[in-house]
Amino acid sequence: MHSELAGIVQRSRRIVFFGGAGVSTESGIPDFRSAGGLYAREYGGLTPEMILSKSFFYLHPEQFFDFYRKHMVFPDACPNAAHETLCRWEQEDKLRGIVTQNIDGLHKRAGNKRVYEIHGTVHENFCLDCNAFFPLKTIMEAQGIPRCPHCGGVIKPSVVLYGEAPDKYVCIGARREISQADTLIVAGTSLSVEPAASFLDSFSGKNLVVINRTPTPADRKANLVIRGNIAEEMKTES
Numbered sequence: 001m002h003s004e005l006a007g008i009v010q011r012s013r014r015i016v017f018f019g020g021a022g023v024s025t026e027s028g029i030p031d032f033r034s035a036g037g038l039y040a041r042e043y044g045g046l047t048p049e050m051i052l053s054k055s056f057f058y059l060h061p062e063q064f065f066d067f068y069r070k071h072m073v074f075p076d077a078c079p080n081a082a083h084e085t086l087c088r089w090e091q092e093d094k095l096r097g098i099v100t101q102n103i104d105g106l107h108k109r110a111g112n113k114r115v116y117e118i119h120g121t122v123h124e125n126f127c128l129d130c131n132a133f134f135p136l137k138t139i140m141e142a143q144g145i146p147r148c149p150h151c152g153g154v155i156k157p158s159v160v161l162y163g164e165a166p167d168k169y170v171c172i173g174a175r176r177e178i179s180q181a182d183t184l185i186v187a188g189t190s191l192s193v194e195p196a197a198s199f200l201d202s203f204s205g206k207n208l209v210v211i212n213r214t215p216t217p218a219d220r221k222a223n224l225v226i227r228g229n230i231a232e233e234m235k236t237e238s
């Protein structure tokens with residue numbers, strides 16, 4: 001692990017980790033804004049932001065699910081060294097919580113319990129008409145638009161689309177954790193999606209650490225900026 005990061009972690013009692021898509025790139029899930037990310041490609045003249053919007057979902061569900069299954073869901077991806085370190089910190093009672101913009105569910109899969117998934121998760125899906133629950137498998141195995149076997153309604157992933165507001169209670173919990181943290185580690189996010197980015201304003205603790213390959217708006221306030229690979233910088237020997 002990065003030596004200065006290790007020192008801060010050792011002195012901290014209430015760490016909160018705030019992460020984005022860059023946390024999962026080492027698990028084989030592309031982010032949005034890196035050179036090889038989803039934004040660098042064209043999808044028939046549409047941007048990922050247009051396709052992943054609430055209005056597009058309701059107007060063109062078939063195209064939405066086609067893109068979603070191809071580019072947003074990676075059922076075989078596994079947690080990487082960063083996810084594993086965070087799980088260890090929670091077990092050691094150092095880490096108070098993870099606030100993530102990711103929808104891949106990898107923090108929970110790594111074993112973390114206190115995870116605020118502010119943009120939802122691909123693993124929870126509900127019928128828009130009768131509210132029945134469905135696992136990811138139902139979405140992945142469906143041909144075209146996934147439909148509820150009970151009532152025929154469209155099944156919608158509980159991911160927060162552009163134009164939708166994140167869950168109020170998840171946001172309140174996430175902001176409370178950040179406000180009570182002594183150390184906030186911000187990693188793998190361009191901080192360009194609101195309201196997620198403004199969550200950092202709730203932090204008034206001692207150490208702000210940023211781990212990101214490219215510059216972020218949080219760098220100027222940080223005590224430590226690590227311009228490296230998250231999985232490598234956070235890796236701990238077992």
Ligand code: NAD
Pocket residue numbers: 019020021022023024025026029030031032033034037101102103104105119187188189190191192193211212213214228229230231
């Ligand atoms: P982003 O793509 O805007 O930014 C990712 C940042 O991480 C970039 O600044 C990039 O330089 C950095 N980065 C990438 N890999 C890195 C690595 N290994 N080490 C260090 N830095 C690395 O992502 P965002 O800010 O999270 O916003 C994207 C939105 O899209 C989020 O709302 C998120 O929900 C969603 N999304 C989620 C996933 C996922 O669940 N894994 C993947 C793609 C997009």
Ligand code: ZN
Pocket residue numbers: 127128129130131132148149150151152153
């Ligand atoms: Zn139904």
